[in-house]
Amino acid sequence: MRTQSALALDATAPASGRPIAVSPTRAARLIGIGRTKLYEALTSGELSSYRIGRRRLIRVVDLEAWLGAHAVKPADGDALPANAKAPARRSRYSP
DSSP: OOOOOTTOOOTTOGGGSOOSEEOHHHHHHHHTOOHHHHHHHHHHTSSOOEEETTEEEEEHHHHHHHHHHTOOOOOTTTOOOTTOOOOOOOOTTOO
């Protein structure tokens, strides 16, 4: 059996029980951003949505493409060696 992420979707197989489109609230929750940031993307036209009656829906494939367009690629000097540990986070309360 294949394992897939919460966002993975085969648009040709809606009978699988997974949604083809989700509400903006659910879309924001799926990718871990706030609704305000998601609505900014919708308002700017960066992410498309559809209206059916009073309901606004975002296709999951469009959400995946939008998220993929924001992938961060490390610069040459930014990548850590495979055996290196990430720097420890400093508390804002410690000197």
